[in-house]
Amino acid sequence: MDLLGYLGYLTPIESASLREGTRPVFSPNDLVVYPAQGVGRVERIQRQEIGGASTEFYIVRILSNNVTLMVPVPNARNVGLRPVCSATSGEAILESLKDRSDFTGYTGQNWNRRYREYSEKLKSGALEDVAYVLKELLLIGNDKELSFGERRLLEQAMNLITLELSFCLEKPQKEIQERINSLFEDVLNKDRDE
Missing domain, CATH: 1.20.58.1290 (CarD-like, C-terminal domain)
Known part of the structure; x- marks a missing residue:
């Protein structure tokens, strides 16, 4: 198991898809909701190397408290990141x-x-x-x-x-x-x- 999977960031399947490449669903400036934190804005998508694996992260700034979160793109759905409702x-x-x-x-x-x-x-x-x-x-x-x-x-x-x-x-x-x-x-x- 690679380090990302070991740290609980990704399941083995997600780790494999990460190595194959995963396309982001959200774009910079999109409004999203992070569970228990509320509405945030995707500031950028940033590539980082962790444990020898390179992955993309959404950099999300929560609007109510100005906290910045890094959400692995392949794991975004699993952590509950979603668009603002219609x-x-x-x-x-x-x-x-x-x-x-x-x-x-x-x-x-x-x-x-x-x-x-x-x-x-x-x-x-x-x-x-x-x-x-x-x-x-x-x-x-x-x-x-x-x-x-x-x-x-x-x-x-x-x-x-x-x-x-x-x-x-x-x-x-x-x-x-x-x-x-x-x-x-x-x-x-x-x-x-x-």
Whole structure:
């Protein structure tokens, strides 16, 4: 096994494709989403030699905190690097926040278990998973005061969603957050009326 595979960067198949040559999917200036970090911009594609193997890396600057990540081009899909969602998908995510059918209510379930579940969903990078965490925590927060850990996860989920939707819907992040808050007020008012 070569060093890249040994370090966990690449599987043996990816290492082989790296030696054969892999073409980048993203280009400089493309907006991408990195799981649990949020929206970033591909600054450049850079070739580096690691352990005797030469590979290309996406150099991605995360917009919310200015962190720079190096993502091996052949491993980008496996780590969850993806393009920012489309406007249609963004609107569908907002609509999904109104749906309470998958919300079971605060059950007093072990916080550690819920925290792990929510953290895994945020790390998945899937916008639907992030929306699920956001919805759950907003609805739980309506039933009880959120703990410090829950508030941190809520803030992270809100930031991840609002930043990505602000790019795909071409609206300010604050406007997206106000829209989400308004959606939840409508849902909660509808529940009170029933």
